[in-house]
Every structure is written in C-alpha cells, then in structure tokens.
Amino acid sequence: MTRQQYIIGRKLSILELGKTLGNISDACRKLGVSRQHFYDIKEAIETEGLEGLLEKSRRTPRLGNRVASEIEEKVLEYSLQFPPHGPLRASNELKKQGMIDPAPFL
Numbered sequence: 001m002t003r004q005q006y007i008i009g010r011k012l013s014i015l016e017l018g019k020t021l022g023n024i025s026d027a028c029r030k031l032g033v034s035r036q037h038f039y040d041i042k043e044a045i046e047t048e049g050l051e052g053l054l055e056k057s058r059r060t061p062r063l064g065n066r067v068a069s070e071i072e073e074k075v076l077e078y079s080l081q082f083p084p085h086g087p088l089r090a091s092n093e094l095k096k097q098g099m100i101d102p103a104p105f106l
Helices: 003-021 024-031 035-053 069-081 087-096
Strands: none
Touching: 003 024, 003 035, 024 035, 069 087
16 A cells, blocks of 8 residues: 555545544544544545545745746856856846846846
C-alpha cells in the first residue's frame, strides 16, 4: 500500500464511520480528528471526487518572475560581453540601446 493509498483510505474511513454511526461528532472523536476536517474531506469528494483527497503540493508557484526571452538574451549577451560591468551600468547601457527598462529585472 502506497502512502497516497493509505491517506485516501484513512480519509474515506472517516466518512464511512460518520455515515455508519449517524453522528459526525462521535465519529470524529473516535478517530481523533476535528469536525472541520470531516467537512473538508466531504467537500473535497463532492467537488473533485477521489482526486480531491490526494495530497497537494505546498510549494509556492513561481508567478511572473521571468522576463521576456528577448530581454533575457540581451542582458545575458551584454553581461558576457562586459563581465566587469555591474547591474546598474548594464541597465544604463541597455537603456541607451533602446531596451525596455531592464532595471527591475536586475
């Protein structure tokens, strides 16, 4: 039995015991979980089916932290051509060349 199967089975047993006993509070007390957890599981099954019971990644998504590829290529090209120039000078030089303001990306 994999970890995912164990977690799904445990969550389903909470729902089954609640249905069997007819009292959600008693079922949650016997299994040592909160009623809120019971209702979270119930809602996940109603909205997403069994897929809703799988563990979801808690990693924060990387949103919008990339620049356009042409800007990235220009910055890399410049930094390889002039390695001793720092980010401020590189930004100023790229502005002179007509690049869109690359300063927020450095």
